[in-house]
Amino acid sequence: MGDLLGVAVLGAGHMGADHIRRLDQAVSGARVVAVADPETERAEEAVAGIEGVVVHREALAVLDAPGVEAVLIASPGPAHEEALLAAFARGLPVLCEKPMVPDPAGALRVVEAEARLGRRLAQIGFMRRYDAEYRRLKSLLDAGALGRPLMLHCTHRNVSSPPYFTSDRLVDSSVSHEIDAARWLLGQELTAVTVIRPAPSSAAPEGLWDPQFVVFETEQGALVDVEVFVNCGFGYQVRCEAVGETGSARIGEEHGVAVTAAGGSRLEVPQDYLVRFADAYDREVQAWVDATRRGEVTGPSVWDGYAASAVAEAGVRSLHGAGRVTVDLAERPALYAEPGS
Ligand SMILES: NC(=O)c1ccc[n+]([C@@H]2O[C@H](COP(=O)([O-])OP(=O)(O)OC[C@H]3O[C@@H](n4cnc5c(N)ncnc54)[C@H](O)[C@@H]3O)[C@@H](O)[C@H]2O)c1
Numbered sequence: 001m002g003d004l005l006g007v008a009v010l011g012a013g014h015m016g017a018d019h020i021r022r023l024d025q026a027v028s029g030a031r032v033v034a035v036a037d038p039e040t041e042r043a044e045e046a047v048a049g050i051e052g053v054v055v056h057r058e059a060l061a062v063l064d065a066p067g068v069e070a071v072l073i074a075s076p077g078p079a080h081e082e083a084l085l086a087a088f089a090r091g092l093p094v095l096c097e098k099p100m101v102p103d104p105a106g107a108l109r110v111v112e113a114e115a116r117l118g119r120r121l122a123q124i125g126f127m128r129r130y131d132a133e134y135r136r137l138k139s140l141l142d143a144g145a146l147g148r149p150l151m152l153h154c155t156h157r158n159v160s161s162p163p164y165f166t167s168d169r170l171v172d173s174s175v176s177h178e179i180d181a182a183r184w185l186l187g188q189e190l191t192a193v194t195v196i197r198p199a200p201s202s203a204a205p206e207g208l209w210d211p212q213f214v215v216f217e218t219e220q221g222a223l224v225d226v227e228v229f230v231n232c233g234f235g236y237q238v239r240c241e242a243v244g245e246t247g248s249a250r251i252g253e254e255h256g257v258a259v260t261a262a263g264g265s266r267l268e269v270p271q272d273y274l275v276r277f278a279d280a281y282d283r284e285v286q287a288w289v290d291a292t293r294r295g296e297v298t299g300p301s302v303w304d305g306y307a308a309s310a311v312a313e314a315g316v317r318s319l320h321g322a323g324r325v326t327v328d329l330a331e332r333p334a335l336y337a338e339p340g341s
Pocket residue numbers: 010011012013014015016036037038039042058059074075076077079097098099125126127173273
C-alpha cells in the first residue's frame with residue numbers, strides 16, 4: 001500500500017459524487033484513483049480537478065485499474081451484488097452503500113461468499129451508526145440509563161423522492177436505515193413487520209404510497225414504529241425516541257441554524273441527507289479508510305446488510321397486503337457479530 005489508499009468509486013451519482021469529494025477533501029489517508037459510471041460524463045464531472053483518475057463506463061474494468069487497493073460502491077442497489085463479488089474475488093476491501101443488495105437471496109450470496117473467504121472484506125454504508133446523536137443514544141441504552149428498552153418511535157421524512165422511486169423503495173431503501181439503526185441500538189434482530197398505508201399525500205407522485213407507517217417487532221418483544229414520508233416538502237427530518245422502563249431519550253429534534261430577524265425567529269431545516277448526515281458520512285468514510293490501512297474491517301457487516309434486506313423484503317410483502325409478516329433469517333455464520341456490536 002502506498003502512502004495513500006487508492007480507492008475506486010463505482011457510481012458517480014448523488015452519493016458517489018459526494019463520496020469522491022469527501023475522499024479528495026475531507027478524509028485523510030486516501031485518494032480516488034478510478035471511477036466507473038455508465039454515464040461517463042457524470043464521472044468526469046465528479047473528478048474534475050482531481051489528478052490522475054482513470055474513468056471508465058464499466059464498473060468491473062476499474063477494479064483492475066492501476067493503484068486500486070479498495071472499492072467504494074455507490075451504484076444503485078441492484079448493481080451491488082456483482083460489484084461486491086468481483087471485489088471479493090480480487091481480495092479488495094469494500095465500503096458498499098445501503099441497501100447492500102436489496103434482494104435477500106442475493107444478499108445471502110454475498111454473506112456466503114465472504115464467509116467462504118473466512119475474513120471480512122466489506123463495510124456497509126449504514127452511516128447513522130457514525131452520527132454523534134445516534135451514538136449518544138446507543139451509549140445511553142447500552143449503559144442501561146433508560147432501563148429495559150420497550151419502544152423506538154422513529155420519523156423519516158424527505159423533502160421529495162427521486163423520479164424512479166416506487167412505493168417499495170420507501171421500505172427497502174429509506175426504512176433500511178431504521179431497520180439497521182433499530183437492530184444496532186437494541187442489539188436484537190427484528191422478527192416481524194407490519195406496514196400500514198394511510199391515504200397518500202396529495203403531494204406524492206401519482207401511484208406512490210407515501211407516507212407509510214411501519215411497525216417492527218423485535219426478538220425480545222420491543223416495538224419499533226416508523227413514519228416514513230418521502231414527499232413531505234418541508235425538510236429532511238430523521239428523529240428517534242427510545243422509551244425504556246425507566247426513561248426516554250430523543251434525538252434529531254433540531255438540525256438547523258436558528259435565525260432571528262425582522263422581529264421573529266425561525267429554525268432553518270436541512271433539506272437533504274447530505275447536510276443532515278454530513279458529519280456521519282465523513283466519520284464513516286474516515287473509519288473505513290483508517291481500518292483498511294490497518295488491514296482491518298470494522299462497522300456494519302454484510303450480515304447486517306443481509307438482515308436489513310430480509311426484514312425489508314418482509315415489509316414490502318406487508319405493504320402489498322400480507323398483513324403482519326414474520327422474518328425468516330438464515331443462520332448467522334460465526335464470522336459475524338450479534339446485532340448491536
Ligand atoms: N447512505 C445514504 O444516506 C444514502 C443516500 C443516498 C443514496 N444512497 C445509496 O447510494 C447508492 C446510489 O444512490 P444515488 O442516490 O447516488 O443514485 P444516483 O442515481 O444519483 O446515482 C447512481 C449512479 O450510478 C451509476 N450506475 C448505474 N449502474 C452502475 C453500475 N453498474 N456501476 C457503476 N455505476 C452505475 C448511474 O449512472 C448513476 O450515475 C444507492 O445504493 C443508494 O441507496 C445512500
